[in-house]
Amino acid sequence: MAAEPPKRPEAPFATRIDPEKEGGLSGEQKRFxxxxxxxxxxxxxxxxxxxxxxxxxxxxxxxxxxxxYTFYSVSQERIMDDLDEEAKLARARGSKTGAN
Known part of the structure; x- marks a missing residue:
C-alpha cells in the first residue's frame, strides 16, 4: 500500500478589497x-x-x-519618360547615320 502524502495546512489567501463597498478602505488608506x-x-x-x-x-x-524614396522613384520615372519621348522623336526624324 502506498503511503498518503502529508496534508499541507491551508494557507489564507489575500482577498481583493473593493473600496466602493461598505467596510472597504478608509479615507486615509485611499489617500495613502x-x-x-x-x-x-x-x-x-x-x-x-x-x-x-x-x-x-x-x-x-x-x-x-x-x-x-517615393519622390526619388517618381523623379526617376520622369527621367525615363523624357528619354522615351526623345527616342520617339529620334525615330520620327529618322536615322541620321544613313544606315536605313
Whole structure:
C-alpha cells in the first residue's frame, strides 16, 4: 500500500478589497494608496517618456524615408519618360547615320 502524502495546512489567501463597498478602505488608506501610485508614476514617467520619444523618432524616420524614396522613384520615372519621348522623336526624324 502506498503511503498518503502529508496534508499541507491551508494557507489564507489575500482577498481583493473593493473600496466602493461598505467596510472597504478608509479615507486615509485611499489617500495613502493614491500617494504611492503617484510616486510610482513619478518614478517610471521619465523612462516611459524616453521610450516614447525614441519610438516617435524611429517612426518619423521611417515615414521620411518612405516619403523621400517615393519622390526619388517618381523623379526617376520622369527621367525615363523624357528619354522615351526623345527616342520617339529620334525615330520620327529618322536615322541620321544613313544606315536605313
Amino acid at each position: 494608496i493614491r500617494r504611492v501610485e503617484l510616486q510610482q508614476w513619478a518614478k517610471t514617467t521619465p523612462r516611459l517618456r524616453t521610450r516614447n520619444v525614441a519610438t516617435g523618432l524611429a517612426i518619423g524616420a521611417l515615414v521620411m524615408g518612405i516619403y523621400g
